[in-house]
Amino acid sequence: MKPLKIAMMSMTHGHTRKYYQVLKENPKLDWVAVSTANDEVKEIFLNSVDGIPCYDSELAMLDAHPEIEAVVLASENSDHLRQMKLCAERGIHILSMKIPTFDMDEYEEMIKIVEENGLVCQIELEMHYNPVIARLKELVKNKEIGDIKAFNATNITLSPVWAFPWQGVPEKSYGKRVSIKEGDHRFRGGALCDHPHIFDMIRHMTGSEFDTIYAEVAPNIRPDLEEEDMLSVIGRMKDGTIFSLDPSWSKMENRLKVPGPGWEVFPKRMEVNITLHGEKGTVMADCFGPNVYHSGLPNDRYTVQYTYFDEWVGLIDEFVDNIRNNKTPLINLKWHKKTVEAMNACYESIATGQPVKL
Amino acid sequence: MNVMQEKLAFLLDKYSVEAKATLLNRDVVAVDGAETPLLSHCLERRFIELKNMVLNNTLSGVSVMRVARIIHKGADINVALYREFDLCQWILGEIICQVTAFQNGNVLNVIATTKSGIVCTIEISATLADDMEPIDKHEIIAEHGIGCDVVVDAQLKQDSVYVFGDTKQKFTDVDFELYGLSIEDIAIVRSAFSLAQKKNGAEHIEADCYLNKLVAAAEKSAERCERVVL
Structure with missing residues (x-):
């Protein structure tokens, strides 16, 4: 199976660091790039992970890497809808943090975006x-x-x-x-x-x-x-x-x-x-x-x-399987x-x- | 009951307490003829120490008290709830004034709030086999510290002595004067002795009356699906 080209956005979420090891070690993945929301998380990322291109803006990352197939939205809850739209415009599959949004109108919009664009959107409940x-x-x-x-x-x-x-x-x-x-x-x-x-x-x-x-x-x-x-x-x-x-x-x-x-x-x-x-x-x-x-x-x-603390291993395996085999996430x-x-x-x-x- | 009465007599004699105290059952003692609820659970040493932690401000700024108790099938969950309401009030030194409950046969979950706003969560179930001892946990969460009667990162309590011979045995001995009695029996004897010594039965009768109101409030809440304010 062709490795899934994956990226991460924002890097502000508490679970961000849980992905470092699995994104580097899982043979089903090719970790392409990250974009960071601010200088603080950028510094933390650069001190933690070598060899992954790091961008200051999501758009710069997406423009530089049209090969990206999926993104982990490692961001605050208030950014999720905006980032989902960015991904949907490019047909990029989404791994959302555990709360997509508490606003149920926004939630309906997310469902619509994902369905209309035929995307896999898996929620991270590890x-x-x-x-x-x-x-x-x-x-x-x-x-x-x-x-x-x-x-x-x-x-x-x-x-x-x-x-x-x-x-x-x-x-x-x-x-x-x-x-x-x-x-x-x-x-x-x-x-x-x-x-x-x-x-x-x-x-x-x-x-x-x-x-x-x-x-x-x-x-x-x-x-x-x-x-x-x-x-x-x-x-x-x-x-x-x-x-x-x-x-x-x-x-x-x-x-x-x-x-x-x-x-x-x-x-x-x-x-x-x-x-x-x-x-x-x-x-x-x-x-x-x-x-x-x-x-x-x-x-x-x-x-x-x-x-x-290996929950993310199984979670990512399922995410890749859902995308490659066109399955609905649990x-x-x-x-x-x-x-x-x-x-x-x-x-x-x-x-x-x-x-x-x- | 005879052994407990003997131990009680021993204490009364040793400490020259003149009152006559007779254990009528595990819940009631007659002190000079006056029947008084024992509320013996409060005199288990673990609860005395938890109360001390609150009283002496070791646990400062209490926010929540979490209680879980699992008893054997067929036992009355309202009796268990009465006990846990009493422990919450006694340890925290506050009256509970709001109760919300959900019941499903022999399981019961309650949120109770004290006058100062401390939230008590009480989970009761009667699901254990008859030969099993009750399982419980009492945890106090405060701005400064957590107090608990179960060790960190464990689900069950430890015992003092484990014997791995032809058969497995375990013992938890917590009182040298009353050596040989179980923790619950020790608390009964100590409570009866305390009542005979301090002659504070009126406080117990008053507490018992309010506890019965709290249990009735929980029943009403579970039945009507609403919070009950006392």
């Missing part, structure tokens, strides 16, 4: 390429604990806003400045916008859609943020399954400009745990482990050192729309103080 998730899906399919009665999950991390400042700006993260609730100084766009995975996974595992959602925002553990960093979500799926989801930034971080060793204040920087309660029992899963531990440099502080724009709608319902519930029926 948990589907995690081996623990694969095991969970198998256990659910085999009805190991019978029909699912509850899906409880955490998708909790440190806050990335110090390294990826756009995530702390409501207009760039949520798309506009909307008060989180009356009398509260905070705006939409924080931790919830960073953590769609568990909202997506419950739909896959139950085969059902959201029926009712209730969400509550808690006091920020980072009072200087203007977005929410702590929230809790409960509710019910249409098949009766109840859920409890925690998409918070509840792990405290050192405020590094570039993620790396010493980012954590709390020893564990990230957790995706899923507990399924079924008619015949319970399954508890930690999607990232077992791990190793150290108390070494740079802070001599007890730290969880993860041993597995996580495509239409599928993902209901996940984004559920996340918007969380904000609506926080604002109204009542459960929201979808």
Whole structure:
């Protein structure tokens, strides 16, 4: 199979660096170029990767490399529609970050652009390429604990806003400045916008859609943020399954400009745990482990050192297969729309103080 | 119950407590004839320490308390909810004033908010086989620090002693004076002793009354699909 000629745009997204290794090592890919959104991310990229042409503008990159077949939109949420249009005009396939947009009119426009131009647009929800998730899906399919009665999950991390400042700006993260609730100084766009995975996974595992959602925002553990960093979500799926989801930034971080060793204040920087309660029992899963531990440099502080972060390998394999074999991505724009709608319902519930029926 | 009553008598005698205390069951003690709810779970040492972390500001600026408890099939999830409501209020030192709940048979998820706005998430399920011990986790997330009764990067608690002989055994011994009792039995004896010593049964009766209101609010919320404000 001919290697897919791929490029990256912006390089401002927190997941940008996850692609460095896979884009260089995957034999199905030919990494052609990148364009950077600003000097800061350009410097970080040039210090991290050798031998890939780096452009200051998207247009300059696209004009210089008409051979580009696909682009990873490694950008802030507010840039996605504009960049999708740029790609669509040239027939370039798209790998979008996990939130294409929270604006449902924009979302419809994205669907239209992709369909009209016959493009593959895959959404980056990398948990589907995690081996623990694969095991969970198998256990659910085999009805190991019978029909699912509850899906409880955490998708909790440190806050990335110090390294990826756009995530702390409501207009760039949520798309506009909307008060989180009356009398509260905070705006939409924080931790919830960073953590769609568990909202997506419950739909896959139950085969059902959201029926009712209730969400509550808690006091920020980072009072200087203007977005929410702590929230809790409960509710019910249409098949009766109840859920409890925690998409918070509840792990405290050192405020590094570039993620790396010493980012954590709390020893564990990230957790995706899923507990399924079924008619015949319970399954508890930690999607990232077992791990190793150290108390070494740079802070001599007890730290969880993860041993597995290879989700992007499977994700890129699927992306290439979708393009070369004209397949629809598992996580495509239409599928993902209901996940984004559920996340918007969380904000609506926080604002109204009542459960929201979808 | 006899062993616990004996241990209680031992403590009453050792510390010269004159009140007469009789354990009527695992939930109620009679102190000089007055029946009082034990609320014994609060006297598990892990919860005393979590409360201390909040009280002495080790965990400063509490935002969220997350609780999960899995009990055996057939057990009453509302009894478990009562316990966890009590623990949240006792550890945080605040009254819960808003409750939203979703129930699906023997599983229940609740978001409760305290007067100062701390959000408590409580996940209860009755899905374990009869021979399994309850599984639970209590986590407090604050501006300065996280406190938890499960070690970082683990899903289950550790035990103190593991025996790998002809059969596997494990022990968790947490009280030298009451050596031999389980953690739950120790808490029952300690709670009965405390009530006999401090004669603060009225506080327990008041707490029990409010906890029953909270459980009723959760039932109402689950039934009507609405947030209930107390």
